[in-house]
Amino acid sequence: MKSLDELKAIRERAQQALKMRESGDGVVVQVAMGTCGIAAGARGVMMALLDELVLRKRSDVFVTQTGCAGLCEKEPIVTVKVPGKSDVVYGGVTDQKARDIVGSHIINGQIVSDYVLNIKEA
Amino acid sequence: MTLHRSHVLVCSGSNCALHSSSFVKDRLTLEISQAGLGDEIRVLETGCFGLCAQGPIMVVYPEGIHYCKVGLEDIGEIVQEHLLKGRIVNRLLFKGTSDKNWMTKDDFDFYRKQERVVLRNAGVIDPENIEESLVRGGYAAFGKALSEMTPSQVIQEITDSGLQGRGGAGFPTGRKWQFTQEAAGDKKYVVCNADEGEPGTSKDRLILEGDPHTIIEGMLIAGYAIGATQGFVYIRGEYLLSIERLQKAINQAREFGLLGKGILGSDFEFDLEIRSGAGAYVCGEETALLNSIEGKRGEPRFKPPYPAVRGLWQKPTLINNVETLANIGPIIQNGSDWFRQIGTPECPGTKVFTLSGNICNSGLIEVPMGMTLREIIYDIGGGIPDGHQFKMAQTGGTSGGCISADLLDVPMDIPSLAKAGTALGSGALLVVDDRHCVVDLAKTFLRFFAHESCGQCTPCREGTTVLLRLMNKLASGKGDAQDITNLQRLSTTMQQASLCGLGQTAPLPILSALTFFADEFHAHLEGQGCPAGVCG
Numbered sequence: 001m002k003s004l005d006e007l008k009a010i011r012e013r014a015q016q017a018l019k020m021r022e023s024g025d026g027v028v029v030q031v032a033m034g035t036c037g038i039a040a041g042a043r044g045v046m047m048a049l050l051d052e053l054v055l056r057k058r059s060d061v062f063v064t065q066t067g068c069a070g071l072c073e074k075e076p077i078v079t080v081k082v083p084g085k086s087d088v089v090y091g092g093v094t095d096q097k098a099r100d101i102v103g104s105h106i107i108n109g110q111i112v113s114d115y116v117l118n119i120k121e122a
Numbered sequence: 123m124t125l126h127r128s129h130v131l132v133c134s135g136s137n138c139a140l141h142s143s144s145f146v147k148d149r150l151t152l153e154i155s156q157a158g159l160g161d162e163i164r165v166l167e168t169g170c171f172g173l174c175a176q177g178p179i180m181v182v183y184p185e186g187i188h189y190c191k192v193g194l195e196d197i198g199e200i201v202q203e204h205l206l207k208g209r210i211v212n213r214l215l216f217k218g219t220s221d222k223n224w225m226t227k228d229d230f231d232f233y234r235k236q237e238r239v240v241l242r243n244a245g246v247i248d249p250e251n252i253e254e255s256l257v258r259g260g261y262a263a264f265g266k267a268l269s270e271m272t273p274s275q276v277i278q279e280i281t282d283s284g285l286q287g288r289g290g291a292g293f294p295t296g297r298k299w300q301f302t303q304e305a306a307g308d309k310k311y312v313v314c315n316a317d318e319g320e321p322g323t324s325k326d327r328l329i330l331e332g333d334p335h336t337i338i339e340g341m342l343i344a345g346y347a348i349g350a351t352q353g354f355v356y357i358r359g360e361y362l363l364s365i366e367r368l369q370k371a372i373n374q375a376r377e378f379g380l381l382g383k384g385i386l387g388s389d390f391e392f393d394l395e396i397r398s399g400a401g402a403y404v405c406g407e408e409t410a411l412l413n414s415i416e417g418k419r420g421e422p423r424f425k426p427p428y429p430a431v432r433g434l435w436q437k438p439t440l441i442n443n444v445e446t447l448a449n450i451g452p453i454i455q456n457g458s459d460w461f462r463q464i465g466t467p468e469c470p471g472t473k474v475f476t477l478s479g480n481i482c483n484s485g486l487i488e489v490p491m492g493m494t495l496r497e498i499i500y501d502i503g504g505g506i507p508d509g510h511q512f513k514m515a516q517t518g519g520t521s522g523g524c525i526s527a528d529l530l531d532v533p534m535d536i537p538s539l540a541k542a543g544t545a546l547g548s549g550a551l552l553v554v555d556d557r558h559c560v561v562d563l564a565k566t567f568l569r570f571f572a573h574e575s576c577g578q579c580t581p582c583r584e585g586t587t588v589l590l591r592l593m594n595k596l597a598s599g600k601g602d603a604q605d606i607t608n609l610q611r612l613s614t615t616m617q618q619a620s621l622c623g624l625g626q627t628a629p630l631p632i633l634s635a636l637t638f639f640a641d642e643f644h645a646h647l648e649g650q651g652c653p654a655g656v657c658g
């Protein structure tokens with residue numbers, strides 16, 4: 001037996017899972033996932049990104065993959081796209097750096113300049 | 123909480139199921155886990171996307187990439203390329219009639235021109251998971267009605283919305299609710315008509331499969347408004363998936379305390395049961411349906427008394443169609459003014475159509491009332507395939523009228539179609555190209571009615587048989603002008619004297635075909651043979 005308030009609580013809790021299916025205009029993090037990226041550890045980087053986003057309860061951020069960008073020696077490459085801001089491309093990302101990027105850039109809006117490869121003007 | 127980076131939605135609606143979508147889903151799940159992606163990607167079955175001609179359909183989020191005609195042999199590539207490496211598999215994108223690749227649902231006219239109220243959750247949620255329904259606002263309208271509105275206020279809101287029944291007759295829903303509320307009775311019932319016997323219609327089935335909770339919610343609100351404690355959903359027996367999904371949804375709603383006694387901590391009590399029909403067309407007629415639920419022969423009753431006064435077991439009973447009930451939650455949640463902004467002033471809201479016949483994008487669509495037939499056929503439906511010409515459309519299913527190209531700009535809503543001599547009906551839309559003969563089609567429709575007439579009253583029992591005989595004669599080129607006169611006279615008698623809607627509407631396809639395609643009928647008389655080369 002549930003009350004109206006309990007229904008509301010379930011609604012809010014389950015909301016996270018469905019955000020993805022709305023045509024969102026939220027933050028997107030792209031991990032380059034060509035053969036070169038995977039060889040350099042891109043899959044571990046992606047898992048670290050996902051894990052950190054869960055820890056920080058940011059299910060509104062989407063993690064997607066792209067193909068090889070032609071900068072194979074700089075892999076793993078991660079691009080952070082915040083709507084209305086320049087896309088920031090990070091290179092040589094490790095699992096730990098991925099967590100830093102979530103913490104500083106996505107949560108606090110501070111670009112982690114040490115790892116930046118390129119900033120594409122919006 | 124686990125966060126999946128991607129959701130893959132596979133359509134499990136009946137039309138995609140016919141294209142083996144469940145095998146596609148199983149193979150996808152297997153290959154995802156073999157690729158080590160099982161923790162990151164969630165695969166789920168969802169309801170109908172509507173583009174049934176292109177099934178099985180699969181949508182990959184967060185990008186929203188829309189793949190068509192996905193076969194088992196395509197799964198490996200989708201997993202290795204898209205899900206692992208993020209590269210879209212171009213060859214599986216929707217092509218439409220142009221060479222352009224359409225990526226997401228927002229890209230193409232088929233979806234862009236639609237307005238989804240009834241189908242808001244079909245193809246978006248997992249219909250077997252009540253939590254996903256809750257997130258999308260499920261049961262919020264019922265909560266609002268129960269805690270903030272009196273039953274009369276609920277009925278007023280539905281009346282103000284201008285909602286008309288979507289089961290065929292188009293009766294104002296609010297008035298029907300009011301009659302049932304005002305009728306005296308110690309017990310009242312709510313019945314959902316999901317018999318859907320109209321050939322060429324599958325909207326109710328796909329609504330139930332895609333979003334069963336919205337029907338439960340509509341019935342709960344109806345029960346609260348009219349003072350009923352028991353509801354029945356009458357579903358045709360062949361609709362196995364609808365029955366299974368709805369039963370699961372009912373069980374979940376009971377677990378959540380949304381059905382049963384003391385709902386949401388109030389003193390409101392309501393429960394639901396499914397009854398399955400055996401597939402007779404006439405059992406969709408509301409009083410035949412009531413007889414069938416009571417365990418009697420599915421024969422229509424005399425009206426009046428109407429079911430609102432004396433229905434199931436002689437108690438006041440509200441009967442609404444699936445699509446009508448699916449509109450209730452959104453109206454209560456968003457208000458009647460919101461609803462009236464959609465559609466036309468005389469006929470607010472949306473309509474779900476089942477597109478079939480000679481049309482590129484056959485399937486299920488929902489558009490605002492009043493969109494023209496031309497827009498539906500050419501913009502959403504993608505036009506007529508293989509370079510053929512539009513000849514006619516039959517609106518409203520087998521008991522609807524046949525209209526010609528002159529009427530392509532008719533607004534598709536209840537009053538406009540009635541004025542044009544046809545009917546909106548349940549929203550079946552059969553498109554016919556220039557290779558077909560009207561006389562042959564009319565003959566086929568009559569064969570259906572002669573078969574489905576329950577035989578209870580003479581005008582329909584004898585009338586359908588005689589009409590069929592006349593049509594057979596005409597089609598074989600042996601008819602004369604007197605036969606056409608007889609056809610018209612008998613039709614009028616049936617329209618006026620038949621007991622139920624079946625016999626009353628059976629002549630409509632012939633009469634409308636005679637109006638719009640008189641030349642073609644006469645050609646069959648004068649020994650010129652069939653202009654389309656079909657009859658013979």
Ligand SMILES: Cc1cc2nc3c(=O)[nH]c(=O)nc-3n(C[C@H](O)[C@H](O)[C@H](O)COP(=O)(O)O)c2cc1C
Pocket residue numbers: 286287288289290291292293295315316317318319320403404405406407408409441442443444446447622623624
């Ligand atoms: C022969 C016949 C078949 C019908 N079949 C259906 C049907 O399959 N589904 C349906 O909702 N209404 C059907 N109707 C209409 C119902 O009698 C009734 O008008 C409708 O269920 C009322 O619901 P609504 O007001 O929500 O449209 C049929 C009517 C006739 C005469």
Ligand code: SF4
Pocket residue numbers: 404421422574575576577578579580582583620621622623624625626
């Ligand atoms: S009109 Fe036809 S289907 Fe209806 S009661 Fe009469 S015989 Fe039966």
